[in-house]
Amino acid sequence: MSTSTSEAFAEKLKKRKTDGMISAWIGIPDPLLANFFAQEPFDAVVIDLQHGMWDIASAATAIGQVRLAGKPAVARIPVGDFASASRLLDAGASGIIAPMINSASDAEQFVKATKYLPLGERSWGPALALNYNGLSPDAYLKSANQLTVTIAMVETRAALEAIDEILAVDGIDGIFIGPSDLSIALSDGAALAPNSAEIDRVMAQALERCQHHGKFICAFGSDGVRAGQLLKLGFHFVIAGGDSAQLRAGARAAITTARETAAGGSTKQA
Structure with missing residues (x-):
């Protein structure tokens, strides 16, 4: 991935100069699968x-596969694993999504790991990132905070209550709504309803707060229809379903088509 592509990805999100990006979402820990998805017209690959079942080594290889395909790679870290955030940026990720950011304090700790001074305390060691960007070490140090995005997930009652404080943290570039966990939280564990009217209402409120703070907003959509609804609402970066769901849907569609075609009559020559 060229520096210009990396700059364009971060700039579009930070300045909200996009009609909406659609990203792949990969949990199956195979870098070659990430390569295949990167060949499709996704704007990024998460x-x-x-x-997902990734470890750092396989995730770093997947990031390389995505970036060499000319796409930005974004990584979602495990809860509270800010050390991995730094390592994944070193491996060439263009952005980090952190789950369960519930307070300004959580957000500040996240920024410390993902931004160099003066915004954070990210330690130096971006060997692979330098390879993909083609920048000198000095140039990368000066531009890395602009070339990468730090995205806090909002998916609990506490995060909703603290959303303004989270968005106000310098170095938090945007937020990512996790509708499944949010629906569980808002129903006190009674329901998994990521596409409900209540979640739509909360998402609209979160979008308004992001607009107020000049930050971008992302969300997970369970499929293409839901992703399109989120884009129509004004979200800047959405997921159109995860890899396993897309693979299974594609397999079911092919099987159904084959059965329907066969039932329609033989196409064999006499």
């Missing part, structure tokens, strides 16, 4: 280390 490597999910929270619920």
